[in-house]
Amino acid sequence: MLIKDVLTNVPIGTAVEVAGWVRTVRNHKGKNPLSFITVNDGSCFSTLQVVATPTLPNYETEVVHLTTGCSIIVKGKLVESPGAGQPVEVQADEVHVVGWCDPENYPIQPKRHSFEFLRTQAHLRPRTNTFGAIARVRSTMSLAIHEFFQSRGFIYLHTPIITTSDCEGAGQMFRVTTLEPGQEDFEKDFFGCKTNLTVSGQLEAEAYACALGRVYTFGPTFRAENSNTPRHLAEFWMVEPEMAFCDLTDDADLAEEFLKYIFQTILERCREDMEFFNKWIDENVIERLENVVQSEFVRMSYTDAMEILKKANRDWQFPPEWGKDIQTEHERFLTEETFNKPVIITDYPASIKPFYMRVNDDGKTVAAMDVLVPKIGEIIGGSQREERLDVLISRMESLGMNPDDYWWYLDLRRYGTVPHAGFGLGFERTILFATGMSNIRDVIPFPRTPRWAEF
RNA sequence: UCCCCGGUAGCUCAAUUGGUAGAGCGGGCGGCUGUUAACCGCUAGGUUGUAGGUUCGAGUCCUACCCGGGGAGCCA
Structure with missing residues (x-):
């Protein structure tokens, strides 16, 4: 399912499956741990926010270690987002890590890069x-x-x-x-x-x-x-x-x-x-x-x-x-x-x-x-x-x-x-x-x- | 091809008249009850584009080359 469609054509409550690349990850490790993963699949400009909790079997082993650039497939339910930045989000039932992305070497960081630098990374x-x-x-x-x-x-x-x-x-x-x-x-x-x-x-x-x-x-x-x-x-x-x-x-x-x-x-x-x-x-x-x-x-x-x-x-x-x-x-x-x-x-x-x-x-x-x-x-x-x-x-x-x-x-x-x-x-x-x-x-x-x- | 400007940490940049190379972001570790390029603390990270030269001493000055940007020409 394309994120473009998830964000525009899919009713709240629908079970969805999206596949894309992680843009940013925000982990909270306190008493109520959870992770926010924003995913982009190229189908549109917007990212989709995925919310993952420790109920996922691979939460500690994989999800908290996700970084910018990882490829994932997410299955979950589309819900209204209580946060301010986006109308909807996906409550994840499953986060499958398809490809890891070594954050020490991955050139694309979640920040502003110069176009000159990005020209040397035209594949990314x-x-x-x-x-x-x-x-x-x-x-x-x-x-x-x-x-x-x-x-x-x-x-x-x-x-x-x-x-x-x-x-x-x-x-x-x-x-x-x-x-x-x-x-x-x-x-x-x-x-x-x-x-x-x-x-x-x-x-x-x-x-x-x-x-x-x-x-x-x-x-x-x-x-x-x-x-x-x-x-x-x-x-x-x-x-x-x-x-x-x-x-x-x-x-x-x-x-x-x-x-x-x-x-x-x-x-x-x-x-x-x-x-x-x-x-x-x-x-x-x-x-x-x-x-x-x-x-x-x-x-x-x-x-x-x-x-x-x-x-x-x-x-x-x-x-x-x-x-x-x-x-x-x-x-x-x-x-x-x-x-x-x-x-x-x-x-x-x-x-x-x-x-x-x-x-x-x-x-x-x-x-x-x-x-x-x-x-x-x-x-x-x-x-x-x-x-x-x-x-x-x-x-x-x-x-x-x-x-x-x-x-x-x-x-x-x-x-x-x-x-x-x-x-x-x-x-x-x-x-x-x-x-x-x-x-x-x-x-x-x-x-x-x-x-x-x-x- | 010509003119001007630049090249310092993974990225974006700072470094006084030539005198011990720094910050933010990113990374790692720890903390944080729903975040929005999150936040707080600790930490690792460098042959300053390359090769010469001047000097007691060069990121800083000089020469050549390489690469990038802006402008011009040529054109779309």
């Missing part, structure tokens, strides 16, 4: 309040993502992890090879050519969108960038919808609806976990999410955003200038100081965006859009794709790319081409925003970053 940190809550929120968000797309007629697509295509501009790649170190003859390699871990499923998703209409991917992505920040991982999860017969405005509409849906979902379904984050991690996180769900996102062109930045009376480390990238300090100014909500920036200069984005009529900008949120910065990057064969080829050539390498991608424009658009959402960055956590290494179970692939 899910037993803490914070990491249990993150795991449940992450799972609920994953389901919400599928619900959102499936209910709108999107087909869930699995794009390859090993690829030969280079989604230009998406960063450094991890080589996949069976060659011995030093060998450079790719014809002798496993695939007979140079292969990498994917940096994006977009190009393949476009192929399926140009057949099935609406598709989305949700899977791992790999970047070999030497990025050492609280917002970057070498292995992270990305959601990439792609829609045929769709322009940039439709794309931005989808992104806005999508974010609102997943935040709304965790506010509704992860109330207890969210209240924990709000109390201990970020005292404004619930209010911020509610604002996002209720408010309209700001939408403005890159050109207009540059005007706002230029008019701002402040010393920029990177002075804003048309044609240059929007820097982190600019993003924060827009999302945190100017609007204090998500901002969608559209129509970036072609010179700073990749080849596949559709060239606008002005010839200088492309139909790109980034969704920026307070604190985290960019969580979505997307665009309308260039569907005109001649424009796409000349764009590739001017960037020094060989169109022959992208023959199948160009076929999509040769045979029944169609306006289409899509975006990529960084899943972990979205969890950061949703939980108020500040380091991306704490919202994925086993993070991979430069010089760190333990566990």
Whole structure:
């Protein structure tokens, strides 16, 4: 029986059986000895208080020696709790110790640990309040993502992890090879050519969108960038919808609806976990999410955003200038100081965006859009794709790319081409925003970053 | 990769101008008539990240390296 159900669905007086890990133990040894054991099984944030007395045959031999981390199975009766901290508790008829936990060596103590320390104990940190809550929120968000797309007629697509295509501009790649170190003859390699871990499923998703209409991917992505920040991982999860017969405005509409849906979902379904984050991690996180769900996102062109930045009376480390990238300090100014909500920036200069984005009529900008949120910065990057064969080829050539390498991608424009658009959402960055956590290494179970692939 | 800050007990941290390394929590033992990260008493626990150097003397100063955090770049 899950503790989640015991605490919400089971009437007082019911015989229950729960299995979980001991969080804390309080023993009283006076004239009226008894023990309070709080147990968590991960099914919900709350613990269940178990009351054990010396009438248990193993009370002296086992129960009083329980410590944090022990695994137990408890049979007993659910009763109203006379104590103040919890409405109900279990009066134990049986406490079976499944696994002992040496308290001298067990790293997880019933106290506050630093996240830095817990990262070195990534196999045990899910037993803490914070990491249990993150795991449940992450799972609920994953389901919400599928619900959102499936209910709108999107087909869930699995794009390859090993690829030969280079989604230009998406960063450094991890080589996949069976060659011995030093060998450079790719014809002798496993695939007979140079292969990498994917940096994006977009190009393949476009192929399926140009057949099935609406598709989305949700899977791992790999970047070999030497990025050492609280917002970057070498292995992270990305959601990439792609829609045929769709322009940039439709794309931005989808992104806005999508974010609102997943935040709304965790506010509704992860109330207890969210209240924990709000109390201990970020005292404004619930209010911020509610604002996002209720408010309209700001939408403005890159050109207009540059005007706002230029008019701002402040010393920029990177002075804003048309044609240059929007820097982190600019993003924060827009999302945190100017609007204090998500901002969608559209129509970036072609010179700073990749080849596949559709060239606008002005010839200088492309139909790109980034969704920026307070604190985290960019969580979505997307665009309308260039569907005109001649424009796409000349764009590739001017960037020094060989169109022959992208023959199948160009076929999509040769045979029944169609306006289409899509975006990529960084899943972990979205969890950061949703939980108020500040380091991306704490919202994925086993993070991979430069010089760190333990566990 | 660059800039800044840090590394002391199992964990979280303290240690004056360079002068005998401490506390809280956790652990062990004892006490406590229902507790809430319980409380009270006693107790064990350290090659101060690594390797050099300066000094009568280094946790403290210098050099190099390793690891971590924050910021930047790259991006999601």
